[in-house]
Amino acid sequence: MLKVEHLEKRFKRTIKDNKKEEFLADNDISFVANDGEIIGILGPNGAGKTTLLRMIVGILEPSSGLVEFDSKSYKDDEISIKKNLAFLSGNTKLYNSISPYELLEMCAKFYGVKKDLIASRINEIAEILEMKNFLYSRIENLSTGETQRVNIARCLIHDPKYYILDEATSGLDIISSQIIIDFIKKEKERGKTILYSTHYMEEAENICDRVIMLNKGQIIEEGTPISIKEKTMTNNLREAFFKLMEGK
Amino acid sequence: MKNILKKEIRELFRDKKSLMMMLIIPFMIPLLVLGLSALYESELNLDNLKYNRIGFTYKLTKAEEEIAKRVGIDAHVASLDKIKEMYENDELDLYVTKTNNKYTINGVNNEAMLYAKSLVDSYFTLYAEFLQTEYLEEYNVPTDSFNQIIQVEENISDSENFFASYIVNYAFLFIIMAITVSATYPATDATAGEKERGTLETLLTFPIKSKDIIIGKFLSVSISSIITGVISLILVYFSLILAGNIFSIYENVNMVLSIESIIFSLVVILAYSFLISGICIAIASCSKSFKEAQSALTPITFLSFFPGFIAFMVNLKSSSLISLIPFINYSLIFKDISEGVINYLDIFLMLASTIFFISIVLMIVIKEYKSEKILFTN
Numbered sequence: 001m002l003k004v005e006h007l008e009k010r011f012k013r014t015i016k017d018n019k020k021e022e023f024l025a026d027n028d029i030s031f032v033a034n035d036g037e038i039i040g041i042l043g044p045n046g047a048g049k050t051t052l053l054r055m056i057v058g059i060l061e062p063s064s065g066l067v068e069f070d071s072k073s074y075k076d077d078e079i080s081i082k083k084n085l086a087f088l089s090g091n092t093k094l095y096n097s098i099s100p101y102e103l104l105e106m107c108a109k110f111y112g113v114k115k116d117l118i119a120s121r122i123n124e125i126a127e128i129l130e131m132k133n134f135l136y137s138r139i140e141n142l143s144t145g146e147t148q149r150v151n152i153a154r155c156l157i158h159d160p161k162y163y164i165l166d167e168a169t170s171g172l173d174i175i176s177s178q179i180i181i182d183f184i185k186k187e188k189e190r191g192k193t194i195l196y197s198t199h200y201m202e203e204a205e206n207i208c209d210r211v212i213m214l215n216k217g218q219i220i221e222e223g224t225p226i227s228i229k230e231k232t233m234t235n236n237l238r239e240a241f242f243k244l245m246e247g248k
Numbered sequence: 249m250k251n252i253l254k255k256e257i258r259e260l261f262r263d264k265k266s267l268m269m270m271l272i273i274p275f276m277i278p279l280l281v282l283g284l285s286a287l288y289e290s291e292l293n294l295d296n297l298k299y300n301r302i303g304f305t306y307k308l309t310k311a312e313e314e315i316a317k318r319v320g321i322d323a324h325v326a327s328l329d330k331i332k333e334m335y336e337n338d339e340l341d342l343y344v345t346k347t348n349n350k351y352t353i354n355g356v357n358n359e360a361m362l363y364a365k366s367l368v369d370s371y372f373t374l375y376a377e378f379l380q381t382e383y384l385e386e387y388n389v390p391t392d393s394f395n396q397i398i399q400v401e402e403n404i405s406d407s408e409n410f411f412a413s414y415i416v417n418y419a420f421l422f423i424i425m426a427i428t429v430s431a432t433y434p435a436t437d438a439t440a441g442e443k444e445r446g447t448l449e450t451l452l453t454f455p456i457k458s459k460d461i462i463i464g465k466f467l468s469v470s471i472s473s474i475i476t477g478v479i480s481l482i483l484v485y486f487s488l489i490l491a492g493n494i495f496s497i498y499e500n501v502n503m504v505l506s507i508e509s510i511i512f513s514l515v516v517i518l519a520y521s522f523l524i525s526g527i528c529i530a531i532a533s534c535s536k537s538f539k540e541a542q543s544a545l546t547p548i549t550f551l552s553f554f555p556g557f558i559a560f561m562v563n564l565k566s567s568s569l570i571s572l573i574p575f576i577n578y579s580l581i582f583k584d585i586s587e588g589v590i591n592y593l594d595i596f597l598m599l600a601s602t603i604f605f606i607s608i609v610l611m612i613v614i615k616e617y618k619s620e621k622i623l624f625t626n
Contacts, residue, residue, distance in 0.1 A: 057453050058452075058453070059449060059452045059453060078455075079455045079456075079457070080455070081455075082453065082454065082455035083455045085453065087450075087453040089449070091446055091449065092446070092449065092450055093445050093446030093447045093449075093450065094447065094450070095255075095259065095447055096445075097258075097259055097262040097263065098258065098259075098262075102258070106251065106254075106255055107454070109251045110251055110454040110455065110456055111454070111455060112455070154450075
């Protein structure tokens with residue numbers, strides 16, 4: 001179980017006359033993601049989704065608040081938490097000069113996958129994601145869709161318990177996006193917990209068990225897509241979001 | 249850490265630019281050694297051979313002709329007007345006129361005149377000796393005791409060969425420069441480059457301690473620098489042997505580096521490679537982009553070369569205190585080694601100082617990598 005409690009992140013930004021001011025990118029964010037759940041983090045650009053997910057995966061330190069995976073925080077054991085995590089964002093880049101096989105082998109070693117299991121694990125994933133044709137080509141020579149499959153394979157290699165996906169379909173074509181959606185659905189079936197941030201409301205409505213709507217760093221609504229639509233008396237999450245914005 | 253090192257080395261050896269930076273300066277070393285040697289030798293030969301065209305406005309006796317020939321003068325005898333015309337047409341470097349027993353050396357003060365005048369001075373010294381001997385013989389005075397009233401011998405040892413000392417020092421300074429250039433590119437690529445390409449974020453999500461990330465990157469950059477240093481040393485070794493065989497300025501000088509010199513040169517190369525790699529990683533990590541890191545590291549290339557160059561020019565000697573000062577200590581120990589002097593205390597202090605500075609630099613970078621600023625500098 002992933003628990004986020006009163007999470008806050010302050011940044012400094014430059015305003016007029018080169019003066020600095022502090023602002024809250026995320027303000028008092030709390031939620032729980034149970035095992036096997038897909039939680040959608042929804043909001044427009046600048047809502048604080050990426051900052052929130054970066055704090056959850058441990059590459060940003062919260063100004064205050066708590067992140068716990070199975071009752072363990074980063075301060076307790078950063079390495080074992082990260083071994084159970086996979087982070088995939090729209091900005092995630094791969095090492096161009098190596099092949100998908102070499103990348104997966106390297107990631108497997110980082111995650112502590114047993115040496116004698118690495119080759120079979122890579123072959124298994126390559127089969128599932130249909131990567132056999134380009135497994136030994138350099139990543140720089142792959143198409144966007146193929147690169148995205150390598151990215152997914154990278155997340156799967158250590159069979160993590162938690163997936164943190166930040167705008168993972170952003171900027172991708174319909175086929176590449178579908179690869180990611182299918183991957184999320186399959187992993188949910190396997191009982192994995194997935195945190196999925198997006199600004200595509202329809203996408204979230206289709207795959208998320210629960211959604212958290214963010215605006216200007218604050219949670220404006222939380223619940224299942226159906227409950228939010230009922231509460232706001234709207235037909236879809238896009239309308240619900242705008243209605244909630246009006247209310248604020 | 250082993251996995252990070254493996255990753256970095258794989259990237260390093262697959263990147264053409266990194267490989268080029270590793271090899272470009274070392275392969276300039278033979279050119280430097282042979283080129284400078286050729287220049288020195290041609291300059292030395294020029295002195296005697298080029299500026300020897302001397303005009304005489306009076307007829308030379310047989311004895312005068314012989315002495316002129318002995319000192320290498322190319323004598324031209326003609327009337328004053330003709331000699332002046334030849335001088336103005338640059339066919340002569342100097343000319344000599346004579347009134348009774350008074351000889352006048354004529355010319356314009358320039359480089360040609362200086363070399364030609366030294367020849368004419370030698371000529372008149374020998375001619376004066378000849379006349380004195382002739383005079384004494386006329387009065388039956390034995391001349392041997394007069395001629396040997398003082399004796400001058402040359403006792404210039406081989407190791408004091410000015411050109412050899414110069415060339416070896418320059419070659420060692422070039423090794424330092426080669427190592428620096430070799431460290432800057434991979435250090436930039438492994439830190440600012442990785443940040444710019446967006447792979448650093450991915451790397452930081454892996455279950456790896458920041459200490460392991462930094463040490464892995466540091467070691468890979470050090471390996472690149474050490475390879476460059478070793479290649480440079482090998483090329484210096486063979487270039488010096490080749491130069492010693494080709495050029496007469498190194499006659500009677502042993503241009504072969506001893507085993508001891510090679511071993512301690514390797515120690516300096518190792519120490520310097522580790523230090524410069526740490527410094528380059530530290531500077532490049534603070535940069536927002538590859539370009540910014542490259543700009544920040546450019547002065548390092550000069551900083552690595554200049555202390556040694558200046559120390560060499562002002563003939564600074566190594567000491568225990570100087571052995572503790574980074575950059576200058578490596579150059580001075582190299583200078584000692586090139587002169588066949590191995591000072592164990594200075595080498596030990598240089599190593600201790602290097603370990604101290606590397607530890608500080610790495611501690612700073614590890615702290616930087618623990619902070620989110622490393623990813624989000626803006």
